[in-house]
Amino acid sequence: MSFSDKSDKRAVERLLDGASEPEILAAHSVTNVGPQPASGVEHTLRRTDVDVESAKRAERQVAMFFGLAALSFIGFVVAFFAIPKDKTVYLPVIGDTSASNAALGLAMGLGALLIGMGAIHWAKKLMSDVELVQERHEIKPDADTRASAMAQIAEGGLESGLGHRKVLRRSLIGAMALFPLPLILPLLDLGPRPTGQLKHTLWSKGMPIVVDVTYQKIRPEDIPVGGLVDAVPAVLPSVEEATHNLNDRAKAAIILVRMRPGEIRSQQGPNWDYEGILAYSKICTHVGCPTSLYEQRTHHLLCPCHQSTFDLADSGKVVFGPAARRMPQLAITVDAEGYLVARGDFAQPVGPSFWERTS
Amino acid sequence: MKFLAARRRHPAVALLLLLGTLVAVTAAWAGISASTSNAAAAYGNDQTQVTKGQQLYAEGCATCHGVHAQGTQNAPSLIGVGAAAVQFQVSTGRMPLANLGSQAARGPVTYTPQEISDLAAFVATLGPGPAIPAAADVNGWTTADRTLGGELFRTNCSQCHNFAGRGGALTNGKWAPSLMHATPTQIWEAMLTGPQSMPVFGDATITPTDKQAIIRHIMELRTDSNPGGLELGRFGPVTEGLWGWVVGIGVLLLLSVWIGARVR
Numbered sequence: 001m002s003f004s005d006k007s008d009k010r011a012v013e014r015l016l017d018g019a020s021e022p023e024i025l026a027a028h029s030v031t032n033v034g035p036q037p038a039s040g041v042e043h044t045l046r047r048t049d050v051d052v053e054s055a056k057r058a059e060r061q062v063a064m065f066f067g068l069a070a071l072s073f074i075g076f077v078v079a080f081f082a083i084p085k086d087k088t089v090y091l092p093v094i095g096d097t098s099a100s101n102a103a104l105g106l107a108m109g110l111g112a113l114l115i116g117m118g119a120i121h122w123a124k125k126l127m128s129d130v131e132l133v134q135e136r137h138e139i140k141p142d143a144d145t146r147a148s149a150m151a152q153i154a155e156g157g158l159e160s161g162l163g164h165r166k167v168l169r170r171s172l173i174g175a176m177a178l179f180p181l182p183l184i185l186p187l188l189d190l191g192p193r194p195t196g197q198l199k200h201t202l203w204s205k206g207m208p209i210v211v212d213v214t215y216q217k218i219r220p221e222d223i224p225v226g227g228l229v230d231a232v233p234a235v236l237p238s239v240e241e242a243t244h245n246l247n248d249r250a251k252a253a254i255i256l257v258r259m260r261p262g263e264i265r266s267q268q269g270p271n272w273d274y275e276g277i278l279a280y281s282k283i284c285t286h287v288g289c290p291t292s293l294y295e296q297r298t299h300h301l302l303c304p305c306h307q308s309t310f311d312l313a314d315s316g317k318v319v320f321g322p323a324a325r326r327m328p329q330l331a332i333t334v335d336a337e338g339y340l341v342a343r344g345d346f347a348q349p350v351g352p353s354f355w356e357r358t359s
Numbered sequence: 360m361k362f363l364a365a366r367r368r369h370p371a372v373a374l375l376l377l378l379g380t381l382v383a384v385t386a387a388w389a390g391i392s393a394s395t396s397n398a399a400a401a402y403g404n405d406q407t408q409v410t411k412g413q414q415l416y417a418e419g420c421a422t423c424h425g426v427h428a429q430g431t432q433n434a435p436s437l438i439g440v441g442a443a444a445v446q447f448q449v450s451t452g453r454m455p456l457a458n459l460g461s462q463a464a465r466g467p468v469t470y471t472p473q474e475i476s477d478l479a480a481f482v483a484t485l486g487p488g489p490a491i492p493a494a495a496d497v498n499g500w501t502t503a504d505r506t507l508g509g510e511l512f513r514t515n516c517s518q519c520h521n522f523a524g525r526g527g528a529l530t531n532g533k534w535a536p537s538l539m540h541a542t543p544t545q546i547w548e549a550m551l552t553g554p555q556s557m558p559v560f561g562d563a564t565i566t567p568t569d570k571q572a573i574i575r576h577i578m579e580l581r582t583d584s585n586p587g588g589l590e591l592g593r594f595g596p597v598t599e600g601l602w603g604w605v606v607g608i609g610v611l612l613l614l615s616v617w618i619g620a621r622v623r
Binding site: 044046047048088093094095096097098101102105120124125211212213214216218219221222223224225226227228229230257290291292293294295296297298300302304307309320 | 507510511514515518519527529530533535553555556557558559560561563564565566569582584585586587588589590617618620622623
């Protein structure tokens with residue numbers, strides 16, 4: 001059943017040494033181990049099996065693939081040092097692109113491809129391609145083995161005393177039941193739990209509204225009907241300077257839109273607009289993407305992430321998409337100098353829902 | 360009176376009467392039209408342009424926008440939209456509208472630049488609206504601050520027009536067009552007038568300096584190189600995924616067919 005017979009062993013070795021077709025078939029039947037030649041399948045010989053010249057040609061082709069792969073890798077090294085990193089080159093279809101990236105990618109990819117092609121060519125033309133069949137034994141063990149295994153389990157139960165020593169069994173169950181506690185309890189320490197910071201933003205009574213990026217104050221007459229302004233609280237730049245993060249921007253960003261007062265069908269509070277200028281949060285109530293895809297004709301605000309659509313003329317209610325809550329509105333007015341200011345913080349938390357939300 | 364009565368059948372009388380009538384009518388017309396030409400002058404247009412524009416309007420626009428530009432159920436009123444809106448819509452080929460749909464698309468331009476400025480001059484007389492930006496203002500983009508432009512673009516424009524200005528989808532079949540073809544003047548006019556779904560970005564909040572910076576960013580987006588190779592429309596994961604699945608996996612499939620093929 002194994003390679004104990006020396007003649008069998010030799011037959012197998014010849015398999016690896018360019019043996020002829022009948023010899024290969026004979027070797028397999030002699031050893032009677034592993035896969036056997038498939039019966040009922042007619043094996044056709046390849047040109048490389050019968051023609052020495054053809055086999056030599058195939059060998060040269062494989063060697064050529066490997067040689068070209070080596071050249072590619074040398075080309076990679078040359079390109080790495082020779083091509084300046086900031087040089088761009090025009091390639092058809094692709095357009096202007098980095099010369100270094102293009103050369104390195106091509107050289108490495110071509111080299112890997114050539115090695116693969118050489119290996120496949122080798123396998124297809126020169127390695128043995130005899131059709132073989134390998135039988136698999138049944139997975140299910142025989143009746144004796146199964147009976148013996150069950151007997152061992154029963155014997156183990158009896159010897160351990162798990163069946164009749166009740167105190168031992170119960171105390172073990174008790175210990176195992178409490179075992180998950182030390183694993184679960186530390187999860188309570190995972191970072192600060194949300195407290196007030198999700199419910200409050202930088203907006204407060206009298207906080208000037210400024211244009212994002214340029215931080216200039218806004219007068220009502222600066223916004224034409226149909227206009228859109230991406231705005232933030234005036235205090236934001238100094239807060240960002242102090243905190244070195246964008247957390248407050250992520251909550252306080254708003255958009256100002258202006259419509260004809262007659263076009264506003266409803267608001268989240270009485271006269272929260274200022275002469276048709278409405279301020280809404282820019283943060284989607286679904287998962288918190290910035291939404292300022294505002295269509296001035298329909299007054300719809302679209303979120304680019306999941307297509308939630310809010311109607312800003314109708315108190316920011318959801319008209320489409322997965323968002324569950326309307327877009328929070330910020331009440332605004334003007335200060336003594338005529339600049340737009342907030343009348344207070346948002347009346348409800350902005351952005352996506354969270355467990356501790358009450359409204 | 361005897362002098363006139365005696366000569367009233369003189370051959371020259373008919374000629375003189377004709378001349379007199381002509382002078383009187385011309386004088387009256389000049390008086391009447393003085394008011395309209397003053398209005399035109401207020402928007403920097405001369406009367407012949409307005410008259411030509413009015414003619415063009417009656418021929419090409421009045422069917423949808425109404426004889427008095429008051430708007431119909433198919434088209435908005437043009438009173439107060441300003442010359443900038445007309446120049447944007449007509450010079451991008453969006454107007455005259457090819458067919459009624461969710462939105463007008465950029466297309467072949469129907470009118471000559473002269474005709475467009477005539478039309479714009481006429482519509483400007485209908486009511487005050489944004490004027491065509493001065494060439495000197497628009498051309499300031501070449502020396503504008505691109506860093507500022509990039510920041511403003513990403514804050515105000517990229518949500519609809521894509522971070523690389525390649526455009527994107529809106530609701531109900533509407534879309535934000537690609538910015539790769541618009542001229543600097545057209546980009547300026549679009550910000551100023553808010554065509555179709557686009558909101559207005561007025562000069563008070565996005566100042567002319569800001570607009571120049573945004574335009575410079577857009578113009579240079581067009582010529583930016585692609586360090587990673589194919590730009591695939593710069594739409595992000597959608598086209599990249601499609602490319603990966605169709606081209607990448609397609610090539611792998613062909614390779615596996617070759618690997619599995621029998622040789623002779």
